[in-house]
Amino acid sequence: MPRSVPPTDDVLARRRRVGDQIRAARLERNLTQERVALDSGMDRPSYNRIEQGHVSPLLDSLIRISDAIGVPLSQLVRE
Template identity: 65%
Template sequence: MPRSIPPPDWVISRRRQIGDQIRAARLHANLTQEAVANAIPMERPNYNRIEQGHASPTLDTLLLIADVIGVSVADLVR
């Protein structure tokens, strides 16, 4: 089985920035990680990994997160 190639450092950095923006929008909406994760639905630890920048959400997941928080996907990835 071939090894996967890790993403470049700038991708990891940008993923963390997006996670920070998701967290800020969630906090602004007065939502907990648990509330967002349950609404998606997703396990809270997996949602936490997105906010921490340790996991890359799919586009579908980003759309769901944005909808629950009440912002556009563009607001999360600016």
């Protein structure tokens, strides 16, 4: 699929669900966005865009986020 093709509505909805799962895991552990962003090596606005589902994170970013929150990667991306 060419890079210029915009994501479908289904893909956008699933991206938002992943962001919701990341947020829920972070809040369960009483962590701030700032703390998770710093511990995962990104700035807070970039992390916020992932939580909001506005961007599609790289797998490397998801791995660092799961490590920073202290949950398995599978918990963040389950369907």
